[in-house]
Amino acid sequence: MVRMSLRHAVLGLLADRTASGYDLMKLFDTSLANVWPATQSQVYGELGKLAGSGLIEVSAEGPRGRKDYAITKRGLDELRSWLIDTEPDRTRRSETLLRVFFLGVLTPVESVTYLSVEAARAAGEHAELERLDAQVDWGDDHLSVYGRLALEYGLRLTAMQEEWASWARDQVGELT
Amino acid sequence: MVRMSLRHAVLGLLADRTASGYDLMKLFDTSLANVWPATQSQVYGELGKLAGSGLIEVSAEGPRGRKDYAITKRGLDELRSWLIDTEPDRTRRSETLLRVFFLGVLTPVESVTYLSVEAARAAGEHAELERLDAQVDWGDDHLSVYGRLALEYGLRLTAMQEEWASWARDQVGELT
DNA sequence: ATTGTACCTTCCACTCTTGACAGGTCAATC
DNA sequence: GATTGACCTGTCAAGAGTGGAAGGTACAAT
Structure with a gap:
């Protein structure tokens, strides 16, 4: 568990509003496409892990098995702490x-x-x-x-x- | 074998002059540090693979088990082809x-x-x-x-x- | 003669990312 | 009633990158 920005990208998006994995994928493919690209496998996998560790939770279930996730208090703390207390990884490859x-x-x-x-x-x-x-x-x-x-x-x-x-x-x- | 820029980074460095894994690591840590960082494990591993596929070869052996590698004709062709015929992966994460x-x-x-x-x-x-x-x-x-x-x-x-x-x-x- | 330092290679366990596959549901249109 | 398309979740294999440990050799200086 060294870095994992993907985890915080998901937390950050959920801090704005609740969303399903499907919703998040659309955000990753538009808003975050040039900043932090991610695939379905990553997003759904991360949602599972985040829910498992209590940083997010299922806030509603909709049709077609849709699950809306919401960030929890602990998740918001984790996000803020990431923003304030940790240094970004500036490794760049071109x-x-x-x-x-x-x-x-x-x-x-x-x-x-x-x-x-x-x-x-x-x-x-x-x-x-x-x-x-x-x-x-x-x-x-x-x-x-x-x-x-x-x-x-x-x-x-x-x-x-x-x-x-x-x-x-x-x-x-x-x-x- | 989709992308693998590391392979071409090694080929490119060896196109300039022969070098050992140790020499290459110094180059990766200086010249290429802000362009394409790499670790020992990667470099030595790649040297083995490149030698195995005939794109480079051991040109000399020195003390302490040192092996100097030189790029082969085929390696140079591969490098040129990569530069001319393939599109760079511009995926950026910040x-x-x-x-x-x-x-x-x-x-x-x-x-x-x-x-x-x-x-x-x-x-x-x-x-x-x-x-x-x-x-x-x-x-x-x-x-x-x-x-x-x-x-x-x-x-x-x-x-x-x-x-x-x-x-x-x-x-x-x-x-x- | 010892010791420190630079030299030099190799292996391993883990995480991150990719790409593809697999499957199922709802709503509207023809 | 059937088809189409958008919606929605999940798994798997393989490659790429990280970090560190392990182990050994040559050389120079004290």
């Missing part, structure tokens, strides 16, 4: 950057192509996020207020990535 | 951002503190990278040329993170 390290085995022309594609990809993602920003109806609930901060991070990140990739492309271009 | 999503369970003051710490952390990392940049003797080999591009990415990323965290802190501050 396959894109890993490839940059090894661009030397390609020809300069091939490297320039790689970085151009990367710049275009970042630009595309940036545009996509801007579209999302304009489209989303930002409410006043927790997830909206702070979710917007997260979206802004995405906007700034993709903008930075595009600038960097363009710059890097030019740097490599000068080698030819 | 525990820091995940926490931002759930800042709503804290008081605004606690949230401001969290974001302030985050800004300071980014600033500190940025300064550290600048120090590294000035200190490193950038040579002409592959890892240096392209490693420098990666470092520049880190500089821009940490600068962006500091600006974002400061901005977000002010945003939340306005709620009080």
Whole structure:
């Protein structure tokens, strides 16, 4: 039990409102898609474990075997304690950057192509996020207020990535 | 065998020069620390598998059981093919951002503190990278040329993170 | 001569993540 | 009445990553 952010992601979502595993999956695939992706197996598994340890509980049962979960007092304590008392794991892996390290085995022309594609990809993602920003109806609930901060991070990140990739492309271009 | 970037990280390092597992670990702990961290167990395990499949080979044996590995023709082909023909996995997880999503369970003051710490952390990392940049003797080999591009990415990323965290802190501050 | 330190490899137990599979129910439409 | 599609929960196998333990060798300095 070293880290387990997934556990806290589920707790965090349930802190906003009760939800079933199905509901949570939709949130993971939309709001949290670019922050903490998770699969069904993980979510349902985690719900079972969390319920077993009393951090959440079944608050209602609906049709089709639907189970609504609600966070408990202990769960909320655990979530707050995670936010305040523990340091985030900042281990980052970037396959894109890993490839940059090894661009030397390609020809300069091939490297320039790689970085151009990367710049275009970042630009595309940036545009996509801007579209999302304009489209989303930002409410006043927790997830909206702070979710917007997260979206802004995405906007700034993709903008930075595009600038960097363009710059890097030019740097490599000068080698030819 | 879906992704396995670690395999290609090892191949990429060996494309620059021959190395033992011990040598590779030093590279993983320095050059690649912020790009693709790996543990001993992973590296030695991967070396065994790569040698077994003929992508690398033992080029020399030294004292203390040291084995120097060199990339083979097939290994280089595999590396090039990975760089050119396959799309990087861009799945990103950010525990820091995940926490931002759930800042709503804290008081605004606690949230401001969290974001302030985050800004300071980014600033500190940025300064550290600048120090590294000035200190490193950038040579002409592959890892240096392209490693420098990666470092520049880190500089821009940490600068962006500091600006974002400061901005977000002010945003939340306005709620009080 | 001992001792400390750097060197060097290998194995194991555990958690996290992925992807696929399996199964069942309700509501509306044709 | 049958089909379709959205709803909803669960399990399993395998890969990837973590952390640590174990064990041994060469070398230099005291």
